[in-house]
Amino acid sequence: MKALVYGGPGEKSWTDVPDPTIQSPSDVIVKVDTTTICGTDLHILKGDVPTVAKGRILGHEGVGTITEIGASVTSLKVGDRVIISCIKSCGHCANCKTGLYSHCLGEEGTSGIGWVFGHLIDGTQAEFVRVPYAENSLHLLPEGVSDQQAVMLSDILPTGFEIGVQYGRVKPGDTVAVIGAGPVGLAAICTAGLYGAATIIAVDLDANRLEKSREFGATDVVLSSAPDWREQVMVLTDGQGVDVAIEAVGIPATFTMCTEIVRPGGNVANVGVHGKAVELHVEDLWIRNINISMGLVNTNTTPMLLKLVAQQKIPADSFATHHFIFDEFMEAYDTFARAAETKALKVVITA
Ligand SMILES: NC(=O)c1ccc[n+]([C@@H]2O[C@H](COP(=O)([O-])OP(=O)(O)OC[C@H]3O[C@@H](n4cnc5c(N)ncnc54)[C@H](O)[C@@H]3O)[C@@H](O)[C@H]2O)c1
Ligand SMILES: [Zn+2]
Ligand SMILES: [Zn+2]
Numbered sequence: 001m002k003a004l005v006y007g008g009p010g011e012k013s014w015t016d017v018p019d020p021t022i023q024s025p026s027d028v029i030v031k032v033d034t035t036t037i038c039g040t041d042l043h044i045l046k047g048d049v050p051t052v053a054k055g056r057i058l059g060h061e062g063v064g065t066i067t068e069i070g071a072s073v074t075s076l077k078v079g080d081r082v083i084i085s086c087i088k089s090c091g092h093c094a095n096c097k098t099g100l101y102s103h104c105l106g107e108e109g110t111s112g113i114g115w116v117f118g119h120l121i122d123g124t125q126a127e128f129v130r131v132p133y134a135e136n137s138l139h140l141l142p143e144g145v146s147d148q149q150a151v152m153l154s155d156i157l158p159t160g161f162e163i164g165v166q167y168g169r170v171k172p173g174d175t176v177a178v179i180g181a182g183p184v185g186l187a188a189i190c191t192a193g194l195y196g197a198a199t200i201i202a203v204d205l206d207a208n209r210l211e212k213s214r215e216f217g218a219t220d221v222v223l224s225s226a227p228d229w230r231e232q233v234m235v236l237t238d239g240q241g242v243d244v245a246i247e248a249v250g251i252p253a254t255f256t257m258c259t260e261i262v263r264p265g266g267n268v269a270n271v272g273v274h275g276k277a278v279e280l281h282v283e284d285l286w287i288r289n290i291n292i293s294m295g296l297v298n299t300n301t302t303p304m305l306l307k308l309v310a311q312q313k314i315p316a317d318s319f320a321t322h323h324f325i326f327d328e329f330m331e332a333y334d335t336f337a338r339a340a341e342t343k344a345l346k347v348v349i350t351a
Contacts, residue, residue, distance in 0.1 A: 003057040003126030004329050009047030014329040017057065020122065020130035024108075025072035028134035030064035030082060034147035034350045035124045037336045038155055039182065040273065044118075048275050052119055059125030060086040060117040061154035063147045067128070075135050082138040083306070084124055084131060085299045086155040087114040091136035101136075102296040108132040115296065124154075127326065127351065139302055142310055148348050149309050149316035152187075156346070157305050157314065159271060159297040160187025164246040165195060166301070167293035168269030172196030174243040177233060179224070179257055181209040183319055183345050184271055185248030190216040190314055191305070197244075201236055203229065203257070208343050215318050224257070233261045247271060252278045262290055270294040319346040326351050 003017045020029055038061060044052045052058075062084040066076055076082070089096050090106030102114040109116030109132075117123040122130065131137055141150050165188055170176055176197045178185045181204040192200050201220045202213035210221040222232045233242065241263030247255050250272025258268045259281070268290060280292075308314045321344050324332040332347045339345070 001127035002326060003122070004059065004333075006044060006052055006054060006056045006058050008054045010045065012045060012058070012330075012333065014327070017126070020128050022068060022070045023130065024132060025070040026133050026135065027070040028066050028073055028076060028131050028138070029068040030062070030084060030129050030131055030138075031067045032062050032064040032124055032126060032129055032351065033081075034064070034151050034348060035059055035062040036151050036346050036348055037125070037333060039184075041118065041125075042337055043273070043275070049119070056118065057122035057126050057129075058118040059123035060115065060119070061151055062124030062129065063141065063150045063154075064129070070134070073134055076138065076140075081141040083141055083150045083153050083302070084117070084129070085137050085139065085302055086117060087137070087297060087299045088116050088133055089114070089136040089299075090133045096136070099298060099300040101298045101300060104133075106133060114298070125329065125349075139306060142306070145306070145310050146317075147350065148320045150306075151348065152316045152319050152346065153302055153306055153309065155297065156183045156187045156319065157191065157309075157316070158299045158302050160184050160189070160248070161191040161194070161305060162297050162299075162301055163271045163293075163295050164188030164248065164269050165192050167295060168244040168246055168267045169291070170195040170197050170244050173198045175199040175201070175237050176244045176246065177201040177203055177242040177258075177261055178218075178246045178248055179203045179254045180248035180250075180272065181206070181213045181218075182248065185246070186213060186216045186319065186345070188246050188248060188271065189213055189218050193217055194308075199236065201233060201242065203233070206340060212318075212345065216315060230257075230260060237263065241266060243267070244269060250274050252276055259285060259290065262288075264288045264290075267291045267293065320348045321345045322347040324349045
């Protein structure tokens with residue numbers, strides 16, 4: 001089969017590799033119909049994730065059709081159409097039993113690390129993929145949900161909702177600021193309303209992404225390069241600060257920005273993956289009763305989000321800005337890597 005193979009920092013190719021095979025009775029093989037590229041894949045290609053070995057097939061998002069099932073799989077069958085979750089879940093370890101799939105203790109990849117696809121085992125940017133713990137890590141695709149909508153449920157929608165909105169404890173009437181209006185920030189923006197957020201402020205450097213954020217439910221937008229960006233946020237909150245500030249960039253400056261706009265007693269929810277140390281000014285923050293949260297997505301809310309996508313209550317299609325076929329994989333990466341110029345949000349790549 002063909003797959004997108006990591007060849008070390010800066011190196012990748014769409015090339016021939018052996019087809020995956022069933023290795024454990026709980027595995028299935030999925031023919032990938034649709035996949036996409038995540039910002040994390042670009043981090044891997046920069047060499048920021050040294051645990052990814054040369055030769056690894058990248059990708060942790062995908063929708064496909066089951067072609068083969070392991071001996072112990074009873075609830076899935078050949079021909080089923082499925083969403084591949086970016087997080088593995090063995091379903092029976094202590095962490096899986098509490099919904100903390102991000103720390104699944106199953107041995108696949110590495111025990112205790114839920115994100116294994118395109119990281120510690122071969123991923124979804126391929127014609128076929130082996131899915132471990134398939135009965136817990138796949139979601140059946142209902143009629144009426146397109147591949148393009150469903151692929152947004154592998155990673156970005158649960159990430160923005162769980163680590164941004166739920167960890168940020170958004171509640172009815174809240175004012176929420178989301179710093180970073182990329183796919184993950186937009187996912188937080190379009191799910192903040194599920195808990196009744198009244199005002200949703202998108203903050204980004206990119207005017208195009210801010211404009212796009214209104215399609216996802218942002219009520220106000222603030223360009224973070226404006227010298228008075230903070231005052232603009234404060235005006236929108238009657239000078240109080242926001243109830244919840246969600247960080248969806250992954251750099252120290254934007255984490256600090258969140259702590260500068262949150263009201264006393266408010267929540268800062270960090271979603272961004274940080275590659276550099278971030279300063280935390282406890283000496284200033286303690287007296288403001290700020291709560292800070294962070295985490296790796298669990299994808300435990302995927303079945304619920306899938307229902308809302310099926311009912312058109314989440315604008316999943318709006319994430320898809322560019323379309324490619326598998327043979328154009330290198331072009332798809334190029335378009336996604338130049339998002340500021342190409343205005344790409346999610347590139348949808350189909351077999
Ligand atoms: N916690 C998790 O489980 C998890 C899962 C997936 C992704 N992530 C992380 O979430 C973050 C966002 O992902 P994404 O795919 O949306 O990324 P992205 O790079 O597409 O989007 C980031 C956005 O931040 C904006 N930005 C950059 N600098 C800024 C600044 N100084 N002020 C305001 N905006 C700024 C960019 O213009 C861009 O729109 C990344 O760090 C990613 O690694 C976390
Ligand atoms: Zn991702
Ligand atoms: Zn587990």
